[in-house]
Amino acid sequence: MTTLLHETLNNASIYMPTPARIVRVESLTAVEKLYKIELPSGFSLDHRPGQFVEVSILGIGEAPISLCSSPSRSNGSFELCVRKVGKLTEAIHRMKPGAMIGIRGPFGRPFPVDRFAGKDLLLVAGGLGLAPLKSVIDEVLDNRGHYGRVIIAYGARSPQDMLFTSDLAAWDARDDVEVYTTVDYPAEGWTGNVGMITSLIPQIAFDGRHMVAVTVGPPVMYRYVVKELLKRRIPEGNIWMSFERQMKCAVGKCGHCQMHHIYTCQYGPSFTYLEVKDLEEAFG
Numbered sequence: 069m070t071t072l073l074h075e076t077l078n079n080a081s082i083y084m085p086t087p088a089r090i091v092r093v094e095s096l097t098a099v100e101k102l103y104k105i106e107l108p109s110g111f112s113l114d115h116r117p118g119q120f121v122e123v124s125i126l127g128i129g130e131a132p133i134s135l136c137s138s139p140s141r142s143n144g145s146f147e148l149c150v151r152k153v154g155k156l157t158e159a160i161h162r163m164k165p166g167a168m169i170g171i172r173g174p175f176g177r178p179f180p181v182d183r184f185a186g187k188d189l190l191l192v193a194g195g196l197g198l199a200p201l202k203s204v205i206d207e208v209l210d211n212r213g214h215y216g217r218v219i220i221a222y223g224a225r226s227p228q229d230m231l232f233t234s235d236l237a238a239w240d241a242r243d244d245v246e247v248y249t250t251v252d253y254p255a256e257g258w259t260g261n262v263g264m265i266t267s268l269i270p271q272i273a274f275d276g277r278h279m280v281a282v283t284v285g286p287p288v289m290y291r292y293v294v295k296e297l298l299k300r301r302i303p304e305g306n307i308w309m310s311f312e313r314q315m316k317c318a319v320g321k322c323g324h325c326q327m328h329h330i331y332t333c334q335y336g337p338s339f340t341y342l343e344v345k346d347l348e349e350a351f352g
Contacts (some may be wrong), residue, residue, distance in 0.1 A: 082319055084113065085170025091145065091164055094245050096231050099152045100196070101161055102136070105171065106145045113146050113171075115139055116178030117203040118310060118338045122318050123148065124170035124194045130157045130317035132333075135174065146189045149199035162220035169334070175318040177338045179282055179308055181207050184188065188216040190272070190302075192293055193267050194223050194285025200310055201284045212244060219246045219272060221267030223285075226253045248272060256293035267291065269296040276302035284310045291351040294341050307341040311350060 070309035107113060113121070117137050124130035131154070137147035151163045160169070165331035181204060189208060193201040208215055220239060224230040230249070240247040248268045250261035259267060265285070281302050283293050290309050297307050309333050318333045324330035327349045343348040 069230070077346070081181060082172065084132075085122070087168050088171045090165055090167045090169065092171055093163070094293075096228055100231060101150055101152075103148045103150060103160070105148060105169070107171070109144075112144060113174055113184055115142070115146065117172035117181055117207045118179035119176045119349075120312060120315070120318075120337065121146075121148070121171050121173035121175065121198075122157070123150075124162070125156060125159050128159050130170070131156045132175075132312060133161040134203075134310075134312065136199040136202045138203045138210065140203075140207050140210040149196070151196055162313065173318065175288065175333060177336055179204050180311075180340050183188075184208075185214040185329060186216065186282045187306075188219070188274060188281055189279055190219045190221065190274065190297075192221045192265060192269075192283040192285075194283075194289045195225065195229070196231070197284035197289075197310075198222055201282065201313075202232060202235065204282055208305060209239075209242075209245070216278070217246065217274065218339050219248070219274065220232055221248045221250075221272070222267045223250045223252070223266065223268070225268040227255045229259050231246065233236050246272070248260050255260075261352035264292070266292045266296050269293070270299070274300065280306045280308070282308045287311065287351055304342040304345065309339055309344070310337045311339060311344070312337045 088163055089106045090103055090105045094102040117138060120132045120134045122130050133148045133150060135146055136149045137281045150157050150160050152158055191201055191205060208218060215337055249270050250263055254262050279302050281297050294307055295296050316322045320331045320334040328347050
């Protein structure tokens with residue numbers, strides 16, 4: 069169920085952005101930056117892992133961006149990882165701490181992390197997919213005793229394209245987390261795995277019958293990741309994916325995110341493989 073900031077706090081229109089302040093900016097790669105956003109005093113986003121917000125700049129436009137901070141670490145603020153790919157995101161990348169942006173949301177069906185309790189977790193991210201998956205990882209680690217094994221598999225184009233490298237190192241240093249990484253194109257000094265994200269899964273020993281997998285990345289990646297997960301006997305209903313496809317309005321009005329008969333912004337972006345396996349558009 070979608071929780072709307074404006075409905076829960078001031079009963080305003082879901083189409084009206086709330087002004088929010090950028091309080092911290094961190095460069096992660098050549099094209100991605102991490103932004104800490106602070107809401108007005110007394111406001112709480114009240115989001116769940118896997119949801120997204122609509123970010124706007126007056127006179128430029130609006131775009132959906134995944135939340136990469138977990139609710140367990142929210143105190144009137146949240147984090148967004150923004151890749152510079154167009155007019156709006158280029159404008160955001162020029163912004164400094166203190167600048168104001170508009171926020172609508174949160175929107176979308178979250179990952180049901182509470183229902184994962186007692187299960188082993190395999191968390192698979194490709195490229196920018198680590199940003200929304202980070203909200204799941206941090207939420208799980210902040211409630212670590214509720215889950216079995218926690219396995220993180222992350223693939224990037226190159227070592228220079230890897231996101232959240234300090235977080236990856238911190239997770240890897242823990243005794244209760246297993247981290248596997250790979251790159252498509254190694255650079256000098258890279259000693260890790262080389263290959264697609266699917267090359268990591270056969271290297272990991274686990275019993276898929278007792279596991280939940282969450283995978284986030286480009287839709288074309290899902291086809292091959294799911295194939296590997298099914299080989300390992302993970303049930304179709306225990307394989308979760310995120311489809312933030314061509315999002316626009318976030319409230320089911322424009323049809324940009326439609327997959328056959330499904331509006332992704334209303335019924336997703338989180339789906340199980342069981343729910344979408346017959347939708348060819350989901351894996352294109």
